[in-house]
Amino acid sequence: MATNEAGAMKPVAEEVVGLLQGLGVSETHWRAGTRAVHSPITGETVAHVAEASPAEADAAVERSVAAFEAWRTVPAPRRGELVRLLGEELRAHKTELGRLVTLEAGKILSEGLGEVQEMIDICDFAVGLSRQLYGLTIASERPGHRMMETWHPVGPVAIITAFNFPVAVWSWNAALALVCGNSVLWKPSEKTPLTALAVQALFERAVRAFGAAPEGLSQLLIGGAEIGAALTDDARIPVVSATGSTRMGRIVGERVARRFGRSILELGGNNAAIVCPSADLDLALRGIAFAAMGTAGQRCTTLRRLIVHESVYDTLVPRLAKAYGSVGIGDPREVGTLIGPLIDKAAFEAMQTALDAARAAGGRVHGGERLQVGGHADAFYVRPALVELDEQIDIVKHETFAPILYVLRCTGLPEAIKLHNGVPQGLSSSIFTNDLREAETFLSAEGSDCGIANVNIGPSGAEIGGAFGGEKETGGGRESGSDAWKAYMRRATNTINYSRALPLAQGVSFDID
Known part of the structure; x- marks a missing residue:
C-alpha cells in the first residue's frame, strides 16, 4: 500500500477557513485570539482563538444556572425536540464537520465522518430517551402506602473533552444532559477548539429553529487548565464529565469530590x-x-x-x-x-x-x-x-x-x-x-x-447503544447508552400515604396522646 511519504502536501489553513465559514463560525472566533491552533497534518498554524478569562467563565456559569432553572420546567419530550433539531443540523453538515475533524485532529476522512455519525446516533438515542426517563414503583411494607422513585434534572453539567474525539464525546454528554433537563458548559481540548466552535454554531442554529430555549443553555469556554479548574471547583456545577488522562482524572476527581460534586471520569485505557x-x-x-x-x-x-x-x-x-x-x-x-x-x-x-x-x-x-x-x-x-x-x-x-x-x-x-x-x-x-x-x-x-x-x-x-466506560484507573464513569442517563439526574425516593393510619417502618412505635 502506498505510504504517501513523498511529494508536496496541500496547505491546511485555507481549507480550514472555508469550512469554518461554511459552518457558520464567526471570523472573530478564529482570527482575533491569542492562542494559536495547529493542524497536525502539516504542523502549520491555521487559526488564533480567543480564550475565556476566569471572570468570563464565572459569568458563563451564572448564565448556565439561569438557563437550567428555566429548562428543567420544559417537558422532556419537548427538550428532546431540540436535540432532534441538533441531529438534523449534524446530518446536513456531516461532510464539512467531519472534514474539519480530520484537519484539526489528523484523523483519516472516514474516521472524521464516523465521529460525526456517532453524534447523529446519540442525538437519535437521546430523542427516544426523552420519552423514557422512568423510575420504579417499589413495594412498601406499610399498608396503605405507595413507594416510588422519581428522576429530576440535576443542574449545569460541565463537559471537559480531549483532542482525540474532539466532538463526539461532547455529544455523548450534552445530548443526554439536555434531554434530562440540564444546561451544559463545554471546555474542549486546547488542541482542538475549532471543531468545538463549529459544533456550537450548529447548536445555536438548532436553537433558532427550536424557538424558545433559554440563553446560555449550551456554552463554550476555550482555554487551558485554569478554565478546567474553574469548572471543577465551582459548587454551582453538580456534575463534571471529564475525558482525558489518568493524571488529569486524579486532579478533577479530587477537586470535584472536595465540594461533594459528582464526576463522570473517562480516563486512560491499556x-x-x-x-x-x-x-x-x-x-x-x-x-x-x-x-x-x-x-x-x-x-x-x-x-x-x-x-x-x-x-x-x-x-x-x-x-x-x-x-x-x-x-x-x-x-x-x-x-x-x-x-x-x-x-x-x-x-x-x-x-x-x-x-x-x-x-x-x-x-x-x-x-x-x-x-x-x-x-x-x-x-x-x-x-x-x-x-x-x-x-x-x-x-x-x-x-x-x-x-x-x-x-x-x-x-x-x-x-x-x-x-x-x-x-x-x-x-x-x-x-x-x-x-x-x-x-x-x-x-x-x-x-x-x-x-x-x-x-x-x-x-x-x-x-452508542451501550454504556461506555471502564474500571480501576479508567475512572468508573459511564457515558452514552444503556442507563448512563441516570448520571445526569438526581434520584428522589417518594412515599405516599393514602390511608388514614400512620404505621411506621420496621415496626417502630411512637404513639402520642
Missing part, C-alpha cells in the same frame, strides 16, 4: 486482546490491525497489548509485522491513507521514550520510526510499532498514547487473563476464540476486569 488456539486468525489479524493502528493509536480504546497463545504465535505475529510494515501512512485527506499524524511533538517524544524503555528491557521492536511526509518539519508521522516482549514489564503497564502494540506469549487462558488484568487500567478488552467455554469465561466474573469486553472483535469501535 486495552488487551487475547488470541486463543481456536481463533480465526484471518479475522483476528484484521481486528487487531484496526484496533492497534487506527487513529494513529490515539484512542482510549486502542489495542495496546496482544496476548497470543504459544501454539499460534509464530503464525500470527509475522503476518501482523508484515501488515505493520505496509500500512498506508500519510496525509489523512488522501484516499488510501489509513494512518495520519500524531497530534504533536510531545506525542512523538512520548512514543520514542516508551520504545527506548522496551528495547532496554530486551524487547524486539518492529517499526516506530518517524516518517517524513510532505516535507513538513512540524508534523509527526510515525510507522506503528510492534514490540515483542518476554514479560509484561513496567512500560507495558503505562498507557502511551501512540501506535505501540506490545506482544506477549501465553500458555493458556488462565495465564492470559492474569496478564490481561495485570495493569492499572480497565477500559476495554477482547478475546479471539471459537471455543464457547473460553468466550464465556472471558466474559464472566473471573474473566476480563474491564468495563467493555468483546468476543471476536477488537476493543475499539464501541456503539
Whole structure:
C-alpha cells in the first residue's frame, strides 16, 4: 500500500477557513485570539482563538444556572425536540464537520465522518430517551402506602473533552444532559477548539429553529487548565464529565469530590486482546490491525497489548509485522491513507521514550520510526510499532498514547487473563476464540476486569447503544447508552400515604396522646 511519504502536501489553513465559514463560525472566533491552533497534518498554524478569562467563565456559569432553572420546567419530550433539531443540523453538515475533524485532529476522512455519525446516533438515542426517563414503583411494607422513585434534572453539567474525539464525546454528554433537563458548559481540548466552535454554531442554529430555549443553555469556554479548574471547583456545577488522562482524572476527581460534586471520569485505557488456539486468525489479524493502528493509536480504546497463545504465535505475529510494515501512512485527506499524524511533538517524544524503555528491557521492536511526509518539519508521522516482549514489564503497564502494540506469549487462558488484568487500567478488552467455554469465561466474573469486553472483535469501535466506560484507573464513569442517563439526574425516593393510619417502618412505635 502506498505510504504517501513523498511529494508536496496541500496547505491546511485555507481549507480550514472555508469550512469554518461554511459552518457558520464567526471570523472573530478564529482570527482575533491569542492562542494559536495547529493542524497536525502539516504542523502549520491555521487559526488564533480567543480564550475565556476566569471572570468570563464565572459569568458563563451564572448564565448556565439561569438557563437550567428555566429548562428543567420544559417537558422532556419537548427538550428532546431540540436535540432532534441538533441531529438534523449534524446530518446536513456531516461532510464539512467531519472534514474539519480530520484537519484539526489528523484523523483519516472516514474516521472524521464516523465521529460525526456517532453524534447523529446519540442525538437519535437521546430523542427516544426523552420519552423514557422512568423510575420504579417499589413495594412498601406499610399498608396503605405507595413507594416510588422519581428522576429530576440535576443542574449545569460541565463537559471537559480531549483532542482525540474532539466532538463526539461532547455529544455523548450534552445530548443526554439536555434531554434530562440540564444546561451544559463545554471546555474542549486546547488542541482542538475549532471543531468545538463549529459544533456550537450548529447548536445555536438548532436553537433558532427550536424557538424558545433559554440563553446560555449550551456554552463554550476555550482555554487551558485554569478554565478546567474553574469548572471543577465551582459548587454551582453538580456534575463534571471529564475525558482525558489518568493524571488529569486524579486532579478533577479530587477537586470535584472536595465540594461533594459528582464526576463522570473517562480516563486512560491499556486495552488487551487475547488470541486463543481456536481463533480465526484471518479475522483476528484484521481486528487487531484496526484496533492497534487506527487513529494513529490515539484512542482510549486502542489495542495496546496482544496476548497470543504459544501454539499460534509464530503464525500470527509475522503476518501482523508484515501488515505493520505496509500500512498506508500519510496525509489523512488522501484516499488510501489509513494512518495520519500524531497530534504533536510531545506525542512523538512520548512514543520514542516508551520504545527506548522496551528495547532496554530486551524487547524486539518492529517499526516506530518517524516518517517524513510532505516535507513538513512540524508534523509527526510515525510507522506503528510492534514490540515483542518476554514479560509484561513496567512500560507495558503505562498507557502511551501512540501506535505501540506490545506482544506477549501465553500458555493458556488462565495465564492470559492474569496478564490481561495485570495493569492499572480497565477500559476495554477482547478475546479471539471459537471455543464457547473460553468466550464465556472471558466474559464472566473471573474473566476480563474491564468495563467493555468483546468476543471476536477488537476493543475499539464501541456503539452508542451501550454504556461506555471502564474500571480501576479508567475512572468508573459511564457515558452514552444503556442507563448512563441516570448520571445526569438526581434520584428522589417518594412515599405516599393514602390511608388514614400512620404505621411506621420496621415496626417502630411512637404513639402520642
